[in-house]
Structure formats: C-alpha cells, structure tokens
Amino acid sequence: MTCIACGETLDREDAREYDKHGDRWTREGKTFEYLCKPCDREYCHQNREGLEETLLAADAGRTDRKTFLRRFCELTTDNENFD
Known part of the structure; x- marks a missing residue:
C-alpha cells in the first residue's frame, strides 16, 4: 500500500483505510485509499458530510x-x- 498523505510504501496490515466519503463501514462498490498509522493519527476524524x-x-x-x-x-x- 502507499500512504496518500506522505507517500510511504507499507504492508496492508500496517495501513489504515481512508474513505473519502467518510463512511468506511458502507463498503459496497467502494475502493479505499490508505494512510500509514502516523498520518492516520494526524488527520481529522470529524464528519465530512458534503x-x-x-x-x-x-x-x-x-x-x-x-x-x-x-x-x-x-x-x-x-x-x-x-x-
């Protein structure tokens, strides 16, 4: 996987799914991007509706x-x- 924030290449088990729609639990028909754990901790986890x-x-x-x-x-x- 490649972190979309910093570009680091990492194993899938070391990555966090990022859903640009803010709803990673609704999975049907979606493809996910990935963040490394440090970048995932830094981004805002607030509602991104709209x-x-x-x-x-x-x-x-x-x-x-x-x-x-x-x-x-x-x-x-x-x-x-x-x-």
Missing part, C-alpha cells in the same frame, strides 16, 4: 491553488454543514 461534493464544486485538482481556495472558501462560508 465535503467531497464541495471539493468537486470548487474544482479541486482541476484548477490552480488560488482559484480553488477562493471557491472553496466561498462555498463553505455559505454552507451550514461546515459550521
């Missing part, structure tokens, strides 16, 4: 950083799910 949709709406990975951050801030400022 986050993936907001990232897509802000063009994450498809636009430059400045534009993405502006769009993301605009979307999250108006979105009660992130209060």
Whole structure:
C-alpha cells in the first residue's frame, strides 16, 4: 500500500483505510485509499458530510491553488454543514 498523505510504501496490515466519503463501514462498490498509522493519527476524524461534493464544486485538482481556495472558501462560508 502507499500512504496518500506522505507517500510511504507499507504492508496492508500496517495501513489504515481512508474513505473519502467518510463512511468506511458502507463498503459496497467502494475502493479505499490508505494512510500509514502516523498520518492516520494526524488527520481529522470529524464528519465530512458534503465535503467531497464541495471539493468537486470548487474544482479541486482541476484548477490552480488560488482559484480553488477562493471557491472553496466561498462555498463553505455559505454552507451550514461546515459550521
């Protein structure tokens, strides 16, 4: 496995599943990414409801950083799910 946060290569038993939708218990039709244990401990385990949709709406990975951050801030400022 490869940690999506730091790029470290590790054995499956040393990795933690990461579900970008925030619901790793609903497994049907999903593929998971992985984090090493140190990176897993560092990331926020809070509810991410609506986050993936907001990232897509802000063009994450498809636009430059400045534009993405502006769009993301605009979307999250108006979105009660992130209060």
